[in-house]
Amino acid sequence: MAEIDWEEPFCGEGNNCFRIGTDTDGNAYIAVAEQEDRPLTDSREALRALILEIKAGRADHLL
Template identity: 80%
Template sequence: MTSIDWEDPFCGEGNNCFRIGTDTDDNAYIAVAGQEGTPLTDTREALRHLILEIKSGKADHLL
């Protein structure tokens, strides 16, 4: 089983908390805090690209 190194939870307003994690195989994980057993998985590069796109405002219409 892969060992995931989870960051501290990031919480927005209310109970919208999620966690980002990585493993030694260069994979990245995003999960709702408390549901780390069922994360969304992709490469670290894909996670980096997603975060950069969100920071640039390209996902504001989804919020």
């Protein structure tokens, strides 16, 4: 697996914390904090859209 540069964890109120990261090839990853060895991957744009929806409170039920 490529080396992933993880951002600081994002933790919602009463929810699990998750992290997003990128590798040197520009791939994006998302994982539950402290489970970074099992990330989901997609395009950076798709993950950014998901994170923005979660932070806005419109998609918290997806996680």
